[in-house]
Amino acid sequence: MNVLVIAEHDNVVLNPQTASVLGAALQLAEQADVLVIGYQCEAVAEAAARLQGVARVRKADAPHYAHFLAENLAMVVAQMAGSYSHVLLPATAFGKNLGPRVAAMLDVAQVSDIIEILAADTFVHPIYAGNVLETVRCSEPVKLVTVRSSAFAMVPACDAVAPILALAPGPDMGVSRFIGNELPHSTRPDLAAAKVVVAGGRGLGSHEAYHRLLDPLADCLGAALGATRAAVDANYAPNDYQVGQTGKVVAPEIYIAAGISGAIQHVAGMRDSKLIVAINKDPEAPIFEVADLGLVGDLHEILPQLTAALCR
Numbered sequence: 001m002n003v004l005v006i007a008e009h010d011n012v013v014l015n016p017q018t019a020s021v022l023g024a025a026l027q028l029a030e031q032a033d034v035l036v037i038g039y040q041c042e043a044v045a046e047a048a049a050r051l052q053g054v055a056r057v058r059k060a061d062a063p064h065y066a067h068f069l070a071e072n073l074a075m076v077v078a079q080m081a082g083s084y085s086h087v088l089l090p091a092t093a094f095g096k097n098l099g100p101r102v103a104a105m106l107d108v109a110q111v112s113d114i115i116e117i118l119a120a121d122t123f124v125h126p127i128y129a130g131n132v133l134e135t136v137r138c139s140e141p142v143k144l145v146t147v148r149s150s151a152f153a154m155v156p157a158c159d160a161v162a163p164i165l166a167l168a169p170g171p172d173m174g175v176s177r178f179i180g181n182e183l184p185h186s187t188r189p190d191l192a193a194a195k196v197v198v199a200g201g202r203g204l205g206s207h208e209a210y211h212r213l214l215d216p217l218a219d220c221l222g223a224a225l226g227a228t229r230a231a232v233d234a235n236y237a238p239n240d241y242q243v244g245q246t247g248k249v250v251a252p253e254i255y256i257a258a259g260i261s262g263a264i265q266h267v268a269g270m271r272d273s274k275l276i277v278a279i280n281k282d283p284e285a286p287i288f289e290v291a292d293l294g295l296v297g298d299l300h301e302i303l304p305q306l307t308a309a310l311c312r
């Protein structure tokens with residue numbers, strides 16, 4: 001088995017989800033290559049080279065990779081993919097943007113969002129918003145797979161350093177142009193990787209209440225903030241806080257869901273959390289079906305009490 005992992009990064013820091021994707025790769029082979037595409041991304045390549053089980057880091061470094069335009073990146077991945085039995089990407093916005101383009105260029109079917117590897121060609125992944133786990137056997141010559149990072153353990157760094165091989169950059173396809181980005185600045189942990197998530201739904205009632213009630217609890221627990229789509233649509237929280245089928249998939253140690261009904265599209269993004277605590281005034285709310293601990297009552301009373309009790 002010859003496995004290639006596509007690294008996600010910001011040209012400076014290797015996204016930790018890459019270490020989880022490598023964890024999946026090492027279930028297929030003893031070692032895997034990592035492909036780093038970016039601009040002035042030497043530090044990322046060096047971090048990847050220190051991960052356990054990395055045979056080689058292959059690095060394509062050029063100005064037209066600075067902003068990770070999928071059209072440019074896909075060309076590099078597609079050109080290399082033929083030498084590999086498996087190409088693995090994280091099932092993040094980055095991987096979801098890049099993977100299908102590579103699949104189209106290779107004329108193979110992508111296997112998306114795997115949570116388990118049963119054999120080199122057989123994978124388990126959730127469908128219907130996580131209500132069904134489907135087992136698929138892939139007969140493509142190159143298995144192009146996106147990996148749900150929360151389902152695979154991160155590979156640690158080690159003392160050995162894998163060689164970093166520079167690749168000749170591919171062409172600038174010139175079909176898309178980077179205009180700008182607006183990145184939220186937060187001192188809180190990354191939602192997708194946080195050990196504790198405090199999430200709020202429409203039951204919070206307002207942007208002001210969302211932050212007044214959830215911020216102190218998240219601050220003292222060192223938690224990331226999350227939200228339902230309804231809360232995001234109502235502007236209680238920014239778009240990148242959304243958890244669920246069309247948001248982020250999280251699996252923290254503790255997930256506190258306040259004023260969240262438990263719609264399947266939300267549960268699809270948090271059901272793998274180790275301990276789910278739900279606060280809802282409706283005892284029939286579906287969130288209690290997945291919750292380990294349920295508090296039935298008004299969140300305006302319960303959240304300050306919980307914060308006071310936990311954050312003394």
Ligand SMILES: Cc1cc2nc3c(=O)[nH]c(=O)nc-3n(C[C@H](O)[C@H](O)[C@H](O)COP(=O)(O)OP(=O)(O)OC[C@H]3O[C@@H](n4cnc5c(N)ncnc54)[C@H](O)[C@@H]3O)c2cc1C
Nearest residue numbers: 201202203228229230244245246247259261265266281299
């Ligand atoms: C294709 C598609 C994709 C979707 N993707 C996502 C997604 O990724 N993520 C997502 O979250 N949703 C998603 N949705 C939307 C989803 O179906 C639900 O509409 C949404 O999750 C509901 O959000 P909510 O629980 O905040 O709101 P509601 O369903 O309105 O629930 C609010 C809850 O708050 C409780 N409550 C109200 N007041 C209080 C109080 N004072 N104290 C305690 N409890 C209180 C109520 O009892 C209720 O249970 C998607 C929908 C579709 C169709």
